[in-house]
Amino acid sequence: MTMTNNNTPTGTPLITVPAARHLTTAGAATALIGTFLAWTWTAEFPGDLTVTGYPGGLQVLTLVGAALTLLLALSGYGIKGLRWLTPGGANSPVRLAAIGVLGTTGFTIGAISVELGGIVNLEPGAWVSLAGAIIAVAASLGLPTDQPLDDTIKHNPLDRFLNTLRAPAPERAKDLPNWAEILIIAAAFGVALHVFTYGIDTEYAELFIGYIISVAFGFTALNRAGLISRITRLTTKHRNVTLAAALVAAFCFPFTQQNEQYALIGANILIFATVALGLNVVVGLAGLLDLGYVAFLGVGAYAAALVSGSPLSPVGVQFPFWAAVLTGAAASLVFGVVIGAPTLRLRGDYLAIVTLGFGEIFRLTVNALNGVSGPDLTNGSQGIPSIPDLNLFGFDFGISHDIAGFTLGRSANYYLLMLVFTAVVVLVFRRSGESRIGRAWVAIREDETAATAMGINAFRLKLLAFALGATLAGLAGTVQAHVSYTVTPEQYQFAGSVPPNSAFLLAAVILGGMGTLSGPLVGAALLYLIPAKLQFMQDYQLFLFGIALILLMRFRPEGLVADRRKQLEFHETGQLDVPAEDAPLTQTTAGTTKAGA
Amino acid sequence: MTTQTTTPTTTTVLDASGVTMRFGGLTAVRGVDLTVNSGEIVGLIGPNGAGKTTFFNCLTGLYIPTEGKVSYKGTVLPPKPHLVTKAGIARTFQNIRLFANMTVLENVLVGRHTRTKEGLWSALLRLPGFHKAEDASRERAMELLEFIGLQDKADHLARNLPYGDQRKLEIARALASDPGLLLLDEPTAGMNPQETRVTEELIFAIRDQGIAVLVIEHDMRFIFNLCDRVACLVQGEKLVEGTPGEVQADERVVAAYLGTPFEGAPGADEVAEVEAAEAHAGTTAPAETAPTRTAPTKATGTPADTTAPDTTSTDEEGTR
Numbered sequence: 070m071t072m073t074n075n076n077t078p079t080g081t082p083l084i085t086v087p088a089a090r091h092l093t094t095a096g097a098a099t100a101l102i103g104t105f106l107a108w109t110w111t112a113e114f115p116g117d118l119t120v121t122g123y124p125g126g127l128q129v130l131t132l133v134g135a136a137l138t139l140l141l142a143l144s145g146y147g148i149k150g151l152r153w154l155t156p157g158g159a160n161s162p163v164r165l166a167a168i169g170v171l172g173t174t175g176f177t178i179g180a181i182s183v184e185l186g187g188i189v190n191l192e193p194g195a196w197v198s199l200a201g202a203i204i205a206v207a208a209s210l211g212l213p214t215d216q217p218l219d220d221t222i223k224h225n226p227l228d229r230f231l232n233t234l235r236a237p238a239p240e241r242a243k244d245l246p247n248w249a250e251i252l253i254i255a256a257a258f259g260v261a262l263h264v265f266t267y268g269i270d271t272e273y274a275e276l277f278i279g280y281i282i283s284v285a286f287g288f289t290a291l292n293r294a295g296l297i298s299r300i301t302r303l304t305t306k307h308r309n310v311t312l313a314a315a316l317v318a319a320f321c322f323p324f325t326q327q328n329e330q331y332a333l334i335g336a337n338i339l340i341f342a343t344v345a346l347g348l349n350v351v352v353g354l355a356g357l358l359d360l361g362y363v364a365f366l367g368v369g370a371y372a373a374a375l376v377s378g379s380p381l382s383p384v385g386v387q388f389p390f391w392a393a394v395l396t397g398a399a400a401s402l403v404f405g406v407v408i409g410a411p412t413l414r415l416r417g418d419y420l421a422i423v424t425l426g427f428g429e430i431f432r433l434t435v436n437a438l439n440g441v442s443g444p445d446l447t448n449g450s451q452g453i454p455s456i457p458d459l460n461l462f463g464f465d466f467g468i469s470h471d472i473a474g475f476t477l478g479r480s481a482n483y484y485l486l487m488l489v490f491t492a493v494v495v496l497v498f499r500r501s502g503e504s505r506i507g508r509a510w511v512a513i514r515e516d517e518t519a520a521t522a523m524g525i526n527a528f529r530l531k532l533l534a535f536a537l538g539a540t541l542a543g544l545a546g547t548v549q550a551h552v553s554y555t556v557t558p559e560q561y562q563f564a565g566s567v568p569p570n571s572a573f574l575l576a577a578v579i580l581g582g583m584g585t586l587s588g589p590l591v592g593a594a595l596l597y598l599i600p601a602k603l604q605f606m607q608d609y610q611l612f613l614f615g616i617a618l619i620l621l622m623r624f625r626p627e628g629l630v631a632d633r634r635k636q637l638e639f640h641e642t643g644q645l646d647v648p649a650e651d652a653p654l655t656q657t658t659a660g661t662t663k664a665g666a
Numbered sequence: 667m668t669t670q671t672t673t674p675t676t677t678t679v680l681d682a683s684g685v686t687m688r689f690g691g692l693t694a695v696r697g698v699d700l701t702v703n704s705g706e707i708v709g710l711i712g713p714n715g716a717g718k719t720t721f722f723n724c725l726t727g728l729y730i731p732t733e734g735k736v737s738y739k740g741t742v743l744p745p746k747p748h749l750v751t752k753a754g755i756a757r758t759f760q761n762i763r764l765f766a767n768m769t770v771l772e773n774v775l776v777g778r779h780t781r782t783k784e785g786l787w788s789a790l791l792r793l794p795g796f797h798k799a800e801d802a803s804r805e806r807a808m809e810l811l812e813f814i815g816l817q818d819k820a821d822h823l824a825r826n827l828p829y830g831d832q833r834k835l836e837i838a839r840a841l842a843s844d845p846g847l848l849l850l851d852e853p854t855a856g857m858n859p860q861e862t863r864v865t866e867e868l869i870f871a872i873r874d875q876g877i878a879v880l881v882i883e884h885d886m887r888f889i890f891n892l893c894d895r896v897a898c899l900v901q902g903e904k905l906v907e908g909t910p911g912e913v914q915a916d917e918r919v920v921a922a923y924l925g926t927p928f929e930g931a932p933g934a935d936e937v938a939e940v941e942a943a944e945a946h947a948g949t950t951a952p953a954e955t956a957p958t959r960t961a962p963t964k965a966t967g968t969p970a971d972t973t974a975p976d977t978t979s980t981d982e983e984g985t986r
Contacts, residue, residue, distance in 0.1 A: 497790055504789030504796070504801070505775075507784055512765050512776045519763035522726060524751035524780030524843055531785060 106194025157295020169286025350644025355515025361428020369546025401543025
């Protein structure tokens with residue numbers, strides 16, 4: 070493969086650069102045309118790939134991927150009007166996009182062959198697309214590298230191949246008028262919302278896997294093309310606009326969902342993400358490794374359930390929702406302080422072990438308070454079922470509402486309610502992080518002894534972070550109780566198959582990027598969506614989850630969304646780091662932007 | 667800054683009396699008295715392991731002294747580091763302890779912690795005072811960065827600064843808490859002569875702002891140039907205190923650093939004996955004038971175990 074790379078010092082190129090460019094373009098175009106033909110003869114394979122002239126299901130993914138490859142390849146010709154697509158590298162994005170198309174197409178062909186029993190079930194259209202994709206990948210390897218390889222050291226072929234996929238960061242774009250920049254941000258969020266909604270709406274596992282392949286390669290290609298860093302620069306410049314855009318995009322989400330089930334996924338993702346962001350205050354900012362964080366979600370949920378007016382609640386009262394929210398938050402706060410006060414004198418691993426223990430103590434205690442082995446407060450393992458739906462200002466959350474021609478079902482109602490809570494948590498995270506208190510937290514995380522020598526009362530501030538994190542989780546818990554109808558102790562364990570549990574929360578924070586705003590949101594969305602969509606892997610879920618974490622820690626320890634600080638922390642550059650003057654270090658709300666949704 | 671009202675050399679800023687620190691059976695610091703007056707630079711010297719840093723940690727509340735008390739401007743200091751800083755004593759560390767992954771400016775801002783009041787509610791609700799206090803902190807932090815000459819590197823990560831700048835930043839961070847007394851723990855360790863001179867100027871400039879300075883250092887030239895008074899700590903006890911000249915002349919100090927000649931110190935007889943032995947070996951005539959370290963390797967013809975210790979002791983006598 071790498072022999073065609075014309076930057077290799079040894080060997081002559083098999084293909085000239087213009088020829089490679091032509092061939093890549095032609096291959097991408099072929100793959101694109103192929104998607105309009107039938108790929109299989111029967112509609113038994115989900116998505117109905119039999120119709121000529123109308124791509125469906127996985128064909129659409131190939132189509133989009135091929136179109137992207139085509140655009141990037143055309144941009145490589147230096148055509149006016151397309152140059153802006155590739156401010157970073159012009160060639161590595163083409164290669165990545167082409168590989169993505171090949172991956173999606175190859176996966177589809179494989180899935181058809183396996184499910185229908187043999188490659189005879191394929192129609193010519195599939196072969197056309199596959200051939201196009203293979204040509205595009207092969208030819209794109211003949212394009213020059215964007216990042217010259219250091220010739221002084223000997224490289225093995227794999228290094229050389231990986232180098233062809235890298236590209237330098239783009240230089241700074243010239244400043245556009247403000248309205249144009251804001252428009253670009255809005256458009257980016259529009260695209261992000263669309264991509265995200267498409268992922269949630271995938272109806273079968275094959276489509277979801279194809280979607281993941283396409284998105285992964287497509288996103289990386291755009292990143293190498295330099296578009297992502299350009300957008301990131303814009304979002305850091307207009308941070309309030311970005312937050313507003315994310316909020317609007319998230320707000321629009323339920324209006325795109327007519328399916329109750331998918332709206333519920335959205336609501337659950339939001340709950341999960343909010344709790345993860347709360348945990349990020351504790352872990353990401355103050356550096357306290359809390360392995361029992363889900364207990365605070367449980368305290369909030371139980372508190373809300375007890376005062377919800379459920380017929381089976383041992384406490385026979387019904388608070389209005391605002392009072393229930395305050396109850397839940399206050400209960401979590403008290404619980405947080407009670408647990409934190411003795412444990413926060415410990416550091417590092419000891420703290421992790423003790424919080425892990427307290428998380429389990431919560432679950433066992435709730436189990437025991439069943440009237441038999443203890444006072445009846447929680448109904449024990451049965452939990453508190455049939456929590457009534459909320460009714461705020463005459464708006465019944467339990468039934469569907471028609472608003473401006475859109476139907477909002479029960480889950481969509483709760484999604485919108487949860488969005489308010491998420492917005493509050495985002496605000497709390499951002500504002501506390503960028504203050505005297507936030508700096509003190511980071512200082513404690515960096516070096517506790519030096520921090521106390523600077524006059525910081527470490528214990529008090531750690532307790533504050535712990536209590537704030539607990540309160541935020543409690544807030545989310547009050548909504549969660551209503552969304553899930555029932556609260557049981559088994560929802561709040563250390564590790565389980567349904568996401569809001571301590572292990573997954575911590576994973577969402579680490580996977581997404583510690584200390585960032587959008588990181589845990591992205592991490593939570595991925596960690597919820599992938600198990601929810603790939604039901605067939607349920608048995609291996611924790612196993613795969615472990616592998617994914619190990620791989621991530623090996624190849625991208627700073628998380629998917631990393632601020633500049635983390636990037637420097639994990640990758641020694643060995644040179645002085647000179648920041649661009651308009652990129653403050655605090656938060657790079659990267660343009661991955663599932664952020665709001 | 668803080669001591670404009672006080673007249674120099676009259677007020678006692680720091681008064682430590684009878685400070686003793688024991689770790690189990692080991693007494694690291696034994697009954698040390700030390701006072702620092704305002705406008706003074708006091709040096710604390712002593713060989714490695716003399717208990718200088720332990721004494722520092724007792725002053726700053728990192729350790730609670732087993733006996734004795736430390737008072738700052740007349741009030742006894744509480745044994746908590748953050749309260750000591752709040753009272754007005756700031757310090758730097760022997761091995762640099764910056765917040766490596768924060769920017770230079772953020773490091774100094776953290777130093778402002780005790781002198782600002784904005785709590786969580788103020789930060790969350792962005793009350794009117796919040797921006798004002800934040801801007802004031804930034805302004806003060808930038809002033810300090812200009813004072814140490816790092817204003818152009820405010821956005822760099824602390825870990826990416828060159829070594830000398832990291833030392834300076836640590837001082838700026840300590841100054842950010844508006845202290846009346848600054849404790850410097852080996853501020854020039856690992857610096858070249860030029861950097862040391864710059865640090866010297868910096869400490870004088872700090873003193874001129876009315877801040878008393880207590881400095882631990884091994885670089886004798888630095889300490890004798892800098893300090894108004896020097897105290898020498900040996901094996902946990904204060905050996906001598908006085909002007910640099912007095913301390914420099916004190917035989918016990920020299921002995922503490924270089925060791926006392928043992929009972930049967932090599933007298934003229936022994937030296938003559940060794941010389942005779944060397945001359946006898948024939949090849950080692952230059953060994954005496956050569957630096958001590960090369961002697962054993964040069965004197966290959968003579969039994970190395972007899973020549974090596976003797977030459978070192980002669981060398982030591984020579985230094986006297």
